[in-house]
Amino acid sequence: MNQTPVELLTAFTTAGAEQRDAAYQRLVAALWQDGRATDLAPAAVPALLTALDRAPADRQGGLILLLGLLVGAEQPGTDGESAGTDGELAGTVGKELDRFLDLLAERDAHPGRTLALLFLLSHFPAERDRVLAATEPLELSQDDLSRLTRVLQPLDPATAVLGRVWPSPAEWVLSEAERAFDRSWVDALAPAQLAATWDGDTRMLIGYSGAKAYWALRHGSTEVVADTSPHRTTELSADATGTADLTRHAGVLRCPACAGQLSVSAEGAHCTGCAADYSSAAGHLDLFERSEPADPKDVLQNAAAMRNIGLHYETVLRPAFLRLMGGNFGGQVTPADEDRYIVEHTGPVDGPVLDLAAGAGRWTAVLAEAVGSERLIALDLNPAMLTWLSGRLPEVPALRASAQTLPFADATLGAVNCWNALQAMPDPAGVIAEVGRCLRPGGSFTLLTFQQAADPIDRHFQGTFRGPGFPDGMPLFALADLRAWLAAAGLTVRDEYTPGTFAVITAERAA
Template identity: 55%
Template sequence: MGRSSIAELLLSFAAAPAKDSFEEYQQLTAALWRDGELTELAHGAVSTVVDCLDEVADSHKGYLAILLGLLAEADPSPHGEVVAGVRKGLDRYLDLLARQPSGQPLALALLYLVGHFPEARDQIMSSVAGHRLAEDDLTRLTRVLQPLDADDVVLGRVWPSPAEWTLSEAEREHDRTWIARLSPEQVAATYAGDTLMLLGYSGAKAYWALQNGVPGRAASPDPYGDAAPENPPPFAPETIQRHTSALRCPTCHSRLIVADDVVTCTGCESQFSTAHGVLDLTGALAESGDPDDVLRNAAVQRRIGLFYENVLRPGFLRLMGSNWSNQIMPWHEDAYLVENTRPVDGPVLDLAAGAGRWTAVLTNALDGGRMIALDLNPVMLTWLRGRLPEVAAVRASALDLPFGEATLGAVNCWNALQALPDPASAITEIGRCLRPGGSFTLLTFRSSDDPIYRYFQNSFRGPGFPDGGMPLFRLEDIRTWLDQAGLTVRAESVPGTFILVTAERR
């Protein structure tokens, strides 16, 4: 395929009615760009694509803007031939943007496109100054165009938009402390990663809007997303004592006993910390770090639970679940959990519980004394203890669950499987620990069938996945892992790019 063939693809796309143009667009994109990489034809075709932007119908312009943004982003050099060719059209992009109503699909696509030209920041920001952009769109654009200032840098507190982060001075100082320990190369790499995450979110929002219309407004604050009290309550031995028949030592797998504030293995006699009410099974007591560090971090970042539930999580669901129309709202998830959690005898485990959003739902629906919240993050568990003091909080790995075989009555893993380093092994562990008839409820995400949207999904960089590419799934793989773990699927649905499954241990 040569330049003439690219011209033919452009002509076919331009001539196609709006309702029939998407297939033509996919063919055009695949000829120039594949999974974040330029094809050999891209270099010679950029100027033709830029010129075509003036010639196609308004219904087609946004798609070309997305394509041009993808081409600019794929150029391995910020001064490369492709990005330079795309940049030559900047004046016409800004002129077209100035004529679009704020928040409309074409305007969103153009914002994604012009976000790739930080060297033209002053020109771009001056052009959009009177455009009345939504605050999230404006601050996202401002940030992706902002060059790195090593003396005053914010890392990791910008997604899904800087507008949604309001840090206290104590939180800023906490960030300055850990940022100061990074090398210049690490700071630059993290800053660039944040930029790509914001571009990915902007691109996903625009691309979805071109196909479906203006995205819905963000949901109102989550009633379960409240902040924890000042300090978690002291350790209550009964929260762990009631589950000792299920709990096992992570080293020798013997049973545990509780005496005062210490939990001891009946086999190897290892002792485990219960500082701040959290049973820490990641190491013996002598190996644990300073437990006061956890409380200090929780105090400095006290509002992170609120940020997570009301800002980060909704943005994550929009990007990963294609939830731009709010088809899945928190109360839909609540209802699903309450309806599908069907425990048999034994504790109910909320796996990778985080700050306890879904633990709270299950605690309200079931006997709270049955609940165990497990996570690897001690700060999250400290917040959870503050809001749910009656729940047993356990720090342990999802890949080596500290429970005996067939000891749990039900397991929930909500919006977490994709964050685990070995999701198949986690499901195997769930199957090992569940009693026959016990339910397993799961919410996670599937990789989009659309390569462009899948690329935007893969822009997300989270803990454990600093280079992007958080593993999303195929429904077929989830089914296979469940079957191999002895679980039978009882219900499943895939709205957008969500996966919701209820399974039962055979």
């Protein structure tokens, strides 16, 4: 027998600790599904507001989060319009703003309730001054405060900062040159693109705020675990003047245009098949063949061009990404866990070891300790990342090339590692097929990526993330799909590690 929203609400507010989460999921499903409010929501919102008076603090947080989801469901999509709060649900909730501000002032509540309130209040930019004034006594972290301040801020085309705000504006430190670079491409955007990008950034920040609040409500903690790995350092050089010796691996390299043999030197490479020439600069050999010119107005690509992107990625973006996509706010998977997995499961046979989508070299450094830098090749598509990697690991040869067409001959690589990158590939099945093609029999493929969350709220927040090439959200995976792609590539799964929504897999090329 179906329960009414009021019955579901009562069940949630009175449920014991063991039944709380299941009761909450039933309540949410009745009123909100896949980012949309159900037909039952308008009549149920007044009951949710009334229940706040009698619910325990931890249940209050859940109700507040649900109200935030319902208000957010009324906001228009990222189609050039600014997010608004003039819908029926927002109007009903907005009339109770004083109640939420009063709750914000209470300091002895459940730790997740304050975060849930910040998430809800993020949807009311018209009340910006009142909301920010109410947060002043709270001594919020710069992370939380700058995120709230930005999402409540009106768009001013003359001063707008785009693409450099997630997971919080406080965590971005830009040079004057980078600010000038940003100003040049932001000023060139059409008004509709400017508004849509601003709205997309706002939604990313609200999504991260909601994900953090939802985690805190379930775990009774707001303490986010930091990356303390020895490979996380703030003393990296981003200056790379030379290219590590690739000649020792020249026999396995192939032209990405015609698959011909490459002749490699310190200056670059020459294809003996199609006579294409490739240059070496800033610490890497550039084998990337772009089929069409880059769009100078590609907002996300422009935002990824900062000189210190390698350091910023490792210290800010990567940990935040793991929290959002992997549910890792509490550090369930630590950097030491990741390092240990790579070391223990990388099983190279003869041939070079490829760090695929190596980024700034975080795992290249781990692999260098495990198998020796003389065996390694680092490959990425972002030249700024490769410059950083080469400044940090000058002994490891680096390639700029596409993962969709790996520049290696068949069955030549001894092992491949692809860590926290497959979800950013436009054709992940094709990338896995390329890995299978290039691996020698018995060679290992270690992989970290993310599953789409089974929890619909977590899944919704995962979908708020935008990245280069994914302006509408980054698609995540089902384990069954990953297994099928690996099998189709001739790879046999040897190990799976799936805490939270992580998917950490070791596969081996069949003999």
